[in-house]
Amino acid sequence: MPNNIKVVIAGPRGRMGREAVKMVTDHDGMQLVSVIDYKNVGQSLDQVEGFGYLPESISIYNDLDICFNETSPDVLIDLTTPETGYRHTKTALLNNVRPVVGTTGFTSSQLDELTNLAEERNIGVIIAPNFAIGAVLMMKFSQMAAKYFEDVEIIEMHHDQKLDAPSGTAIKTAQMIRENRTSKKQGHPAEEETLEGARGADLDGIKIHSVRLPGLIAHQQVLFGSGGQLLTIRHDSNDRASFMSGVSICVETVMNLNTLVYGLENILD
Ligand SMILES: NC(=O)c1ccc[n+]([C@@H]2O[C@H](COP(=O)([O-])OP(=O)(O)OC[C@H]3O[C@@H](n4cnc5c(N)ncnc54)[C@H](O)[C@@H]3O)[C@@H](O)[C@H]2O)c1
Numbered sequence: 001m002p003n004n005i006k007v008v009i010a011g012p013r014g015r016m017g018r019e020a021v022k023m024v025t026d027h028d029g030m031q032l033v034s035v036i037d038y039k040n041v042g043q044s045l046d047q048v049e050g051f052g053y054l055p056e057s058i059s060i061y062n063d064l065d066i067c068f069n070e071t072s073p074d075v076l077i078d079l080t081t082p083e084t085g086y087r088h089t090k091t092a093l094l095n096n097v098r099p100v101v102g103t104t105g106f107t108s109s110q111l112d113e114l115t116n117l118a119e120e121r122n123i124g125v126i127i128a129p130n131f132a133i134g135a136v137l138m139m140k141f142s143q144m145a146a147k148y149f150e151d152v153e154i155i156e157m158h159h160d161q162k163l164d165a166p167s168g169t170a171i172k173t174a175q176m177i178r179e180n181r182t183s184k185k186q187g188h189p190a191e192e193e194t195l196e197g198a199r200g201a202d203l204d205g206i207k208i209h210s211v212r213l214p215g216l217i218a219h220q221q222v223l224f225g226s227g228g229q230l231l232t233i234r235h236d237s238n239d240r241a242s243f244m245s246g247v248s249i250c251v252e253t254v255m256n257l258n259t260l261v262y263g264l265e266n267i268l269d
């Protein structure tokens with residue numbers, strides 16, 4: 001692993017992007033070489049509002065091919081939107097740049113396509129729906145509990161600027177639970193929704209409910225019920241700094257991978 005990993009960040013002005021710019025510029029083993037944005041192209045990031053603290057100029061690009069060619073990054077951190085993040089990840093792979101993707105909302109066929117492309121190109125990619133270590137533990141504990149409780153519902157709660165629903169974390173949690181759960185149609189066999197959507201989204205019988213409110217950041221509870229008992233496993237991110245140690249681990253780890261890894265739990269000890 002190079003001790004100075006050259007990083008490009010897509011979405012630097014976003015809520016997560018701003019934290020990631022701080023994390024990378026403060027990290028001794030990483031160097032921020034450029035950023036990707038559709039605004040302020042050709043300017044330097046330290047001239048953009050909120051980035052005056054940067055000690056040196058960081059070029060802003062919109063065209064990924066030109067950015068990769070001129071600044072030779074090792075790793076792309078993508079924190080944008082589902083459509084853009086997917087396009088960026090593909091372009092990075094085609095340019096031998098290793099993507100660390102926090103962007104959520106990719107479809108399963110997009111994930112399959114990126115998995116195949118990473119294998120073809122023999123390049124590492126990490127797609128992590130949640131970089132917070134506590135959230136990963138919540139998912140793992142839920143997977144453990146699913147062996148003993150077959151009735152489970154997920155309630156995820158996020159800020160009201162979030163584009164995708166359900167959250168990437170809720171989908172990943174349900175997929176992990178599914179691996180340990182005896183398949184079951186929950187609720188009353190004759191239950192009917194008198195208001196569409198009342199019972200939430202359904203992933204193989206696991207119900208997912210999405211709450212969007214100002215004041216929230218990222219929260220999830222997984223409820224398991226059986227005769228006479230309820231188990232609640234809950235995680236709260238109250239600050240986006242909670243995601244940054246996970247981003248840092250992914251940037252270091254992706255340098256040694258040559259396939260796509262989906263989920264931070266797959267690279268933690
Ligand atoms: N994996 C995790 O732990 C984690 C945590 C928080 C958020 N997220 C995900 O990260 C993504 C970003 O979240 P956010 O809250 O920072 O969103 P945000 O809306 O604050 O930021 C997104 C940024 O992407 C930029 N963008 C959009 N299109 C672009 C393009 N074509 N080129 C360059 N930049 C572009 C926007 O200008 C914006 O600044 C979302 O998908 C969210 O679900 C993941």
Ligand SMILES: O=C(O)C1=N[C@H](C(=O)O)CCC1
Nearest residue numbers: 104129130162167168169218
């Ligand atoms: O703020 C968001 O958007 C978040 N998205 C991720 C998800 O979809 O699971 C993780 C938590 C924050």
